[in-house]
Amino acid sequence: MAGNELAAEPRRDGTAEHDQRVLTLRLFGAFRLEGADGIVAVPASARRLLAYLGLHKRAPRSVVAGALWPDSAEEHAHGSLRTALWRLRRMRQPAVRCDGDSLYLADGVRVDVDDFTRAALRLTAPAPAPAPAPDHGPDHTPPPLAVLESGELLPGWDEEWIGPERERLRQLRLHALESLSVRLTVRGCHALALEAALRCVAIEPLRESAHCAVVAVHLAEHNVVEAVRHYEAFRRLLREELGLEPSARMSGMFPRELTRW
Numbered sequence: 001m002a003g004n005e006l007a008a009e010p011r012r013d014g015t016a017e018h019d020q021r022v023l024t025l026r027l028f029g030a031f032r033l034e035g036a037d038g039i040v041a042v043p044a045s046a047r048r049l050l051a052y053l054g055l056h057k058r059a060p061r062s063v064v065a066g067a068l069w070p071d072s073a074e075e076h077a078h079g080s081l082r083t084a085l086w087r088l089r090r091m092r093q094p095a096v097r098c099d100g101d102s103l104y105l106a107d108g109v110r111v112d113v114d115d116f117t118r119a120a121l122r123l124t125a126p127a128p129a130p131a132p133a134p135d136h137g138p139d140h141t142p143p144p145l146a147v148l149e150s151g152e153l154l155p156g157w158d159e160e161w162i163g164p165e166r167e168r169l170r171q172l173r174l175h176a177l178e179s180l181s182v183r184l185t186v187r188g189c190h191a192l193a194l195e196a197a198l199r200c201v202a203i204e205p206l207r208e209s210a211h212c213a214v215v216a217v218h219l220a221e222h223n224v225v226e227a228v229r230h231y232e233a234f235r236r237l238l239r240e241e242l243g244l245e246p247s248a249r250m251s252g253m254f255p256r257e258l259t260r261w
Contacts, residue, residue, distance in 0.1 A: 023095055024110045025054045028150040035093055043087040045080070049103075050088070050095060051154060054111045055165050058104040067161045112150065113169065119147040120176035123183070145196060148176050174200055174207065181213040185220050193217045206241060208234070212250050219253065228254065 022036040031047050033040040042050060048068050053059070059067075061081060062074075068084075069077035085103075088096050097106045105111070153166045177200040184193035197213035204210060211234045218227035231246070231254070238244050 023093055023106075023108065024112065025050060025095070025105070026112045027051055027054055027154055028112050028116070028152065029155065031154060033095065040091065040093060042091070043084075046084040046088045048159065049081070049084045050105075051157075052161065053096060053103060053105050054109075054113060055162075058102050060101050061098075061103060062101075064103055068159075070160065113153070113165075116147050116150055116169070117172065120172045123148075123176045123179040124172075145180065145192065145199075148173055148180065148196075149199060170203070174204055174210065177203075178209055178213050181217065185213075185217050188220075190217055190221050193220075205237065208238075208247060208250055211246075212253065215250070215253055224254075 023040070024034045026032040026034065031042075031051060033042050033050065049064065052064060052068060061078070065074070065077040065081040069080050072080065085096065085098075088094060095106050095109050097104055153169055154162055177196045181193045181197040181200070184190070184196060194214065194217045197210060197217055200207065200210035201214060211230065214230050215227045218224070218230065231250070234250075235246055238246060
């Protein structure tokens with residue numbers, strides 16, 4: 001079977017194009033492909049292919065085959081790839097296309113990792129976020145905190161190609177939560193700012209910048225006692241785990257007389 005026969009081809013009536021626009025590939029938490037009518041069944045052997053393309057966008061067949069079947073001989077890996085593509089092609093809403101030797105997700109397939117990345121990068125941008133556009137209908141964009149708490153990338157999957165992406169997204173989430181906390185503190189939304197900062201601490205308990213964000217919220221609310229209490233708890237943790245003291249930047253958040261303990 002020729003390679004280009006294994007990927008989705010556009011229909012003349014536009015039905016396939018319409019179907020693809022409503023597909024959402026979810027990689028945070030359990031793998032899911034969602035269509036307009038609910039969950040779309042994906043053969044087990046094809047899930048890894050969709051997940052790989054969802055994270056890497058476009059890749060040559062040889063790279064995909066080598067990444068997904070690293071312990072197989074080249075010929076067998078390519079055969080497994082052809083089988084996965086054939087099974088995806090039989091779905092009512094094909095999600096993968098090919099262009100010569102390259103494979104990529106069909107146009108209009110939305111990936112939750114992309115939504116998360118865009119939201120996180122907007123939050124970490126140095127310039128303030130632009131004012132909301134005029135209301136021309138319902139806004140389906142998730143609020144920042146909802147996007148940033150979307151869970152681990154493909155939990156339970158131990159493929160080597162997932163590890164770097166998992167760490168990249170974890171670091172991006174940490175920076176975005178800190179930035180979100182700062183922005184909300186400036187706006188006076190202290191409860192949400194504290195929630196974002198504490199989520200960051202929960203992900204990485206030894207991250208000083210996350211603890212600084214918690215302290216900053218308490219100080220913005222003039223809750224000096226709570227700020228000092230949190231500082232002391234972090235100081236004890238840092239001593240026990242690493243034998244270190246908080247940085248001068250963190251201790252400098254307080255008046256000097258409060259840091260002489």
